[in-house]
Amino acid sequence: MPNDPRAATTLTVAQAARLLEVSETWVRRLRRDGYLPRLPDGRLPIVAAVQGYIRFLQDDERRASKSAATHRLQEAKAEEVRARIAQKYDELMPIEDAEAVLDDLLTTVRARLAGLPAKITSDPATHSRIKQEFHDALAEMTAASKAMVEALRTGAPFPSTPGGGAQRA
Template sequence: MGNTTGDFGQHDRNPISRSGMMTEAETPAGTITTAQAARLLMLSDERVRQLTKSGYVPTLAQGRYNLVAVVQGYIRFLKDDARQSSRTAADNRVRDARAAEIERRMAREDRDLIMLDEAMAAYDFAVGLFLASISGLPARMTRNASERRRLEAICDGERQRLADRFAEGASALRSGEAAVDADDEDDT
């Protein structure tokens, strides 16, 4: 029964206060209030209620929690959150890769980007025309046989030098390396 002496400074033996609610001092062992759970987990009271609503922290009664269940529920929430963050990061990487693939496909369709095989075919065609043109120069320049042989020797040397440089350029295109600049070569 309640306190009949009229002394309101003393608590009744019954853990229910005169207002019908348990006070923090009257909370049974192993049981904590929302405010105590919030302080324990370094969260707001509202965040504790959100975790309860999400099913991570079970309640014993309105605003009452088992201490162990609160800690375990919060740990479960943190593990789920970390797992979801990891999954989200993986999803972002996949989404970024798909976006990059779409951008490449659109660039190819807009002809801003061409396939390596197409680039190499165009490169080989232009190089072939250029080298063939150099080979025909001596015959176009003179009818004198000795002068033509002298010019052919010069053109053959130049054609070989250019063929070597073009081969380096083609190799750089295939491997994705930076092409050799014309400024890097000494003029001879």
């Protein structure tokens, strides 16, 4: 239709895509979503096509939805970064290493205290009493150490200790 008067005021989908600098698929999508009108012959009025595309670009609801989706994506990425940082801190001192340090410390204390009753007194009753006190204290420290390691593993607060030891919030 070379002499068709509508050719000067209407566009094919391909022409509209070139004019709006989008793909033909995008033009069809804009038409499907109601931004662009469709004439019975499938052509698009030029002015209505441009106005419809401007309406699409200015559509507050669409932009708000896109903005909300972008915000959710940013939040998800931030959460992923926080998780990686938390994981990295765990890698700096694995719980198993903390447990080994506590075990080594208790072994050193136990070895150092083992000989003290004999150095303090030669009285068998006093020697026995001091030895029992050291034994009880070491048993309490061992139990507290195990409870603290378990708290580290589970993320629970540190248990109360008689000596007012470390408390984690």
